Structure formats: C-alpha cells, structure tokens
Amino acid sequence: MFATERRRRSAYLYLTPAALIFLVFTLGPAFFVLYISLFNWNFLNSAQSTFVGFHNYTNLLASSTFWHSLGISLYFVIGTVPVGLFLALVIAMALMNQFAGRGFVRLAVFSPYVTPVVATSIVWIWIFNPQFGLLNGLLHMAHLPELGWLESQRWAMPGVILYTLWHSLGFDVIIFMAGLSAISADLREAARIDGANRWQEFWSVTWPLLTPTTLFVLIITTIGSLQAFTQFFTMTSGGPLSATTTTSYLLYQLAFLFYRTGPAAALAVLLFILIAGLTALQMLLSQRRTHYQ
Amino acid sequence: MPTKKTTALVMASTLVGVLAAGCGSATAPKASGPVTITFMEAMSSGTLKPATQALVSQFEKSHKNIKIELQVEPSYSVLETKIEASVTADQAPTIAQAYEDWAAGYANSGAIVPLNSYVDGSNGVTAQQKSQIWPGVWKDQILPDGKIWMWPFNKSDFVMYYNQTWLNKENLPVPTTWSQFATDAQAVTSSSANTWGVSIDPGSTSGASNGTYLYVSLIRAYGGHLMKNGKPNFDSIPAQKALSYIVHMYQNGSMKFGTSYPGQTALGAQHGLFDLSTIASYYYNEKAIGGKFTMGVAPFPKGPAGEGNVMQGTNLVMFSGASTAQKNAAWTFMKWLSEPAQTAYWATKTGYLPVTKAALPLMTSYYNSHPYQKIAAESLTYARPTPPVAGMAQAVGALANAIQAATIGHQSVATALATAESKATSDVNSAQ
Numbered sequence: 034m035f036a037t038e039r040r041r042r043s044a045y046l047y048l049t050p051a052a053l054i055f056l057v058f059t060l061g062p063a064f065f066v067l068y069i070s071l072f073n074w075n076f077l078n079s080a081q082s083t084f085v086g087f088h089n090y091t092n093l094l095a096s097s098t099f100w101h102s103l104g105i106s107l108y109f110v111i112g113t114v115p116v117g118l119f120l121a122l123v124i125a126m127a128l129m130n131q132f133a134g135r136g137f138v139r140l141a142v143f144s145p146y147v148t149p150v151v152a153t154s155i156v157w158i159w160i161f162n163p164q165f166g167l168l169n170g171l172l173h174m175a176h177l178p179e180l181g182w183l184e185s186q187r188w189a190m191p192g193v194i195l196y197t198l199w200h201s202l203g204f205d206v207i208i209f210m211a212g213l214s215a216i217s218a219d220l221r222e223a224a225r226i227d228g229a230n231r232w233q234e235f236w237s238v239t240w241p242l243l244t245p246t247t248l249f250v251l252i253i254t255t256i257g258s259l260q261a262f263t264q265f266f267t268m269t270s271g272g273p274l275s276a277t278t279t280t281s282y283l284l285y286q287l288a289f290l291f292y293r294t295g296p297a298a299a300l301a302v303l304l305f306i307l308i309a310g311l312t313a314l315q316m317l318l319s320q321r322r323t324h325y326q
Numbered sequence: 327m328p329t330k331k332t333t334a335l336v337m338a339s340t341l342v343g344v345l346a347a348g349c350g351s352a353t354a355p356k357a358s359g360p361v362t363i364t365f366m367e368a369m370s371s372g373t374l375k376p377a378t379q380a381l382v383s384q385f386e387k388s389h390k391n392i393k394i395e396l397q398v399e400p401s402y403s404v405l406e407t408k409i410e411a412s413v414t415a416d417q418a419p420t421i422a423q424a425y426e427d428w429a430a431g432y433a434n435s436g437a438i439v440p441l442n443s444y445v446d447g448s449n450g451v452t453a454q455q456k457s458q459i460w461p462g463v464w465k466d467q468i469l470p471d472g473k474i475w476m477w478p479f480n481k482s483d484f485v486m487y488y489n490q491t492w493l494n495k496e497n498l499p500v501p502t503t504w505s506q507f508a509t510d511a512q513a514v515t516s517s518s519a520n521t522w523g524v525s526i527d528p529g530s531t532s533g534a535s536n537g538t539y540l541y542v543s544l545i546r547a548y549g550g551h552l553m554k555n556g557k558p559n560f561d562s563i564p565a566q567k568a569l570s571y572i573v574h575m576y577q578n579g580s581m582k583f584g585t586s587y588p589g590q591t592a593l594g595a596q597h598g599l600f601d602l603s604t605i606a607s608y609y610y611n612e613k614a615i616g617g618k619f620t621m622g623v624a625p626f627p628k629g630p631a632g633e634g635n636v637m638q639g640t641n642l643v644m645f646s647g648a649s650t651a652q653k654n655a656a657w658t659f660m661k662w663l664s665e666p667a668q669t670a671y672w673a674t675k676t677g678y679l680p681v682t683k684a685a686l687p688l689m690t691s692y693y694n695s696h697p698y699q700k701i702a703a704e705s706l707t708y709a710r711p712t713p714p715v716a717g718m719a720q721a722v723g724a725l726a727n728a729i730q731a732a733t734i735g736h737q738s739v740a741t742a743l744a745t746a747e748s749k750a751t752s753d754v755n756s757a758q
Binding site for chain 1 (some may be wrong): 407410414431435437520531532533583584585586592595597717720727730731734735757
C-alpha cells in the first residue's frame, strides 16, 4: 500500500519538470491568448487594456474579411489535401516496385520536404515570375497563353498549392510507403490465388488495410494546411487582392502587422476550435471505415 | 525516498528556475561613472553598420561621460517586433529608430516621451539650426497633437532611374512631367520585343511597397492629400486622377506589376526603361545593370499641381522608462547626430540624405562625384512622409489594395478608392 503510494509520488516528481515546462511555455500562453481575446488589448501598456467580453468574437464573425479568409483556407485545403493524398498514394505504390534507380527517385521525391520553406519559396517566386519565370517560358515554348501566376487574382492560389504539393508530398509518400510495407504479403498473395486482378487486390486488400495510414495522413495534412503560413508570407503576402489571405495569414496580419492583439487572439481561438472540430469530425467519420490487421 | 516536503521543494525550485530562465534582468543605471544609453537600430547591412559604429565611437571620444550600447537588429520588421517586445517586458532601450506611425502608437501608449523640453531647453536647438532642417523633415518629427516626438536620423526619398542609352537611341526626352513619362513608357512598349516602360510592386493589404509610394507621390503631384480633417482622404478627385493614370499605363502594357524590386530587375534586364525607387537603391541598381548601359537619375516628374514625393527612412524616439540622466545623455547624442558635420558624414558613407541644409556646403566634393545624391537631397524640399497617425500603415495597405482592385480586379477607380477610404477610416479609428 505504502510502496504504491511512494511509487505514485515518485512518478509525479519525475514528471514535474516536463509538466512545468509544458505549463509555462505551452498551456500558459494558450490560456493567456484566450484571456486577451476578451480585451481590447494594448500590448505596449496593458494598463490601458479594456475588457470587452465576446466583442472581438462577434466582430470577427460579422466581418466579411474573416469569412473570406475561411473560404480561401478551404480552397487551399481542398487543393492540397485530397490532391496530395491521391498523388502521394500513387507515387508510394509506384516506389514500392523494384526498378533501376529506385533509391535515387525516392530521394528526389522526399528531398523537397527537408528543404526550408522560405528558401525554396523564393526560388519558386522566380519560377512563377510572369515576365522572366521558367513556367511562363515553358508555356511560351508550347505556344500556350502565359499566366500572371502570383500576380494574378485567379492563379495566385493555384501557384501556392503547386508549390505546397511539391514541398510536402515527400512526407505523405514516406508515410504511405511505411503503411504499404506493413501490409502482410500473405494477404495479397491469397487474393491473387483467389483470382483477384491488380485493381481488385488494391481495392479489396491494400486500400482497406491502408485506412489507418490514410486517416493519419488526412488529419496531419488538414491541420498542416489550415496552419500553413510561411509560403503565403514569402510568396504572396496574402495578395493579390486578398486572393491568398488564409485565416492563418489574416491572424498574422492582425497580430503582427496591425497590432490588433485582441481580435488576433480571438481569431486564434476560433482557428483552434475549427481545427479541433474538423479533426474530431474526420476521426468520427473515418472510424467506421478504418480497418486494422 | 522523497517526502511531501522534498517533493514540494523540488517542484517549487523547478518552477522558479523555469520562470527565471524566461526573464531577463533590468539594467539599472550605475550610481556613478559614465551614463550608458542603449540605441536599438536596424543599420546592420553594407556600409550602414560601420558608419553607425564610427559615429558612436566618435561621439564617445568627445563625450567621455556617455557610453552608447548599440542593439543592432537585422531589419526594420525585426526592429519593430523587438521594440514592442522590450516595451512590453519593461526593458525598453533608451532610444530607437522608429517610423512615424510606430511613434504615434508608442506615444498613445505612453511608451515614449515628447522632445519639446529638450529641443527648446538649455541644451536645445537654436532657431537658426531649426530653420536649416529641411521643412518636410522638420514637420515629420511632430505628431498630430503638435508635440515633437521624434528627431531626424536616416532620410531618403524617391528618384527616377532610367536607361540613358535606350532613351538616347529612341530619341526620347528625360521626362520632367508624368505626362511625358507615360508617353516615353508607351513608346518603348512592345509585346514582340518583350519591353515596357516600368515595373512596380503595388503593395498589398499587408503593407505599402514602392508602387504604393509612387501612387502617393502621384496623388500629391495632382494636388491631393492623404488626410483631411484628421481622416483618410483617399477618394478625392486628385486621388482618382492619379489612379486613373496608373490604370491607363497598366492597361496599355507600359506598366507591369511584380514583387521583390521588379523595377530594378526589369531595368537591369533591359526590359524596363525606368525604375521608380528611393535613392538608397542606387547601388543595387548599378549592380543589377552591371555596366550594360548608362543609368541616369532624375527627380520624380511633376504633375499638374507640381512635385510630389514621399519621404522615407526613420526618426529617433526616446523611451519613457529611461532615467533622467539617460534621457539627457540620449538627447545630447540625438542632437549631435543631426549636426551638419555628423549628418554629412552619415550621408556620404551611407547614401542617406543629410537632414539639414547646413550640411550641404560640407558635401560639395561628394556631390561633384555623386550628383544623383544632390538630386535626392533637393527633393527633400517638397518630399513629405505618410501622415504620422497610428494605423496609417494599415490604411496605406488599403490604398495599395485599391491599386490592385482598379487594375487586376477591374473595379472602377471610384469604387476602388471609396472602398479603400472606408477601410482606411476604420483602420485608423481602430488604432487610436
């Protein structure tokens, strides 16, 4: 009895340093954001801050800027998550086959993921340059109309999506390859003995057993897309004409460009609720269709 | 074996340790010896850093009782963040570089002190010295409450760079009016040769760029003002005419938009005839051109109402948390920096402009070898900053958005400017 109590205390004691660091540097600031979202906050002189209740929230929910940014975020999520999932799965399956130079191709697919977003997005700004860029050069050679890319209200977001897919696909591919490796070869062999063709083997064996991996990639990429910021910061600054002002970028604008701390904190809380809600919904919907070996 | 007491002790000491790690210690002024002041600045690149250090060293030699500790930041955006973090943490520097709208925000929050008592005090500035400071530079120190909150430091303004070789070849004049500028730009525009007049970065809601300031200069050249009766005045007739001018050039292909100094890139690549940028860009333009042709520099062309230009660069502000001794020492340094000999040294070493006309006689030989600098210095006669009002950076972002709305977004000029004015009014009100 006493020994159990002592072990319990010891466990708490060993956990204390990590718990305190988490409390002070993660949980504390998060609750502080919640607190200042209820104020017209003056960060230079907090004594001048005034309590406004849920005013920052109601203002945001009534503002067209907020809903516009949410629409832009949704556009980005749709452009990166389903497309990224599909491409990653196809590439992962292709890279599971034996062929000459497979190691190099795997490296080539994964390497963009480990490059810094700031550096590579600057390179892509030049690729997208309407007057001097590589992409318009290729379009010109193919006798196709040249595009405004990041300078165009219509093409700026597809440009950022293209860059994001290039940069992040490698991570999804690796996760899918890990998932594919974990599927027992016996099951696929049994399907083939039963006369299944390659598509039937994929659809009835591989895909159902990949659902835990797919769920993981889906949740991680959705959260990542909703939080995406750096490429918007370096490539478009939210423009042109707010065509790439996602909710995360709007949060940055409010907090660090316009120093409207209270509304920015309220937006951070709303974004947290949105991501948490979407993740819960994805897990709930996927649970029934997730198969484990 | 841990007891309750030891558990509590370890937890408490860990908490104290963690909290202490996150906190710095305030630098208390010493009871005797030289007064140390801190100067937070962003003069960190190229010739700026050694020039700043040389001035500080020179000042310390002639003022043995004052020590200056430079806190160098890599860029203005980092500087702004660091100033605000330090003020929030009660660790503000003694003085710092600041743009006008930053200063307006700091003044509203009581973070900085007005300088009137120093300027007009026994160690102040004489009427004759005041009269030598460029009019625009002098007005730039004063916030709408009429008090002097800033002191001039690094100033620049816009000039017109052009491909002299190309202009000569086409037998075109160096434009002195915006009308002539548009004619020249149209004359060299060719889709088959992939050439055009000028590239600009119009800016975005996130903030102004060179193209936004070109538009502000045009508004002034058409006789307009950004503020009227303390409110944004973006939807005026001059503002509409100026925006129509930009829309016209954009639509006929003689003006193109880009980001990351597109005018410099196009000029250097011999696709663009002009670049409209600050005098501080001279060195970088020369690098982009790489000796391929002769680059000319001229003042911004005139509009129907005369000249228009936007003053760039920062001022110095003094923070309220400093001790009286530190404030007095800081003022001595600020005043010393703006004196003719020092501002002349600063200008010749960095390419920024002298803040006082009294420095010009000291720079004769420099201007003989760098005539373009004199063009920019003389433009200070009429260059004005963006209004020193809290929220103005956001408001000017709305103006940048209007440029894009009327061009890329195909909105009418009137609608784009009405939207911008409404947004800017709300931004300025929110920031007060």
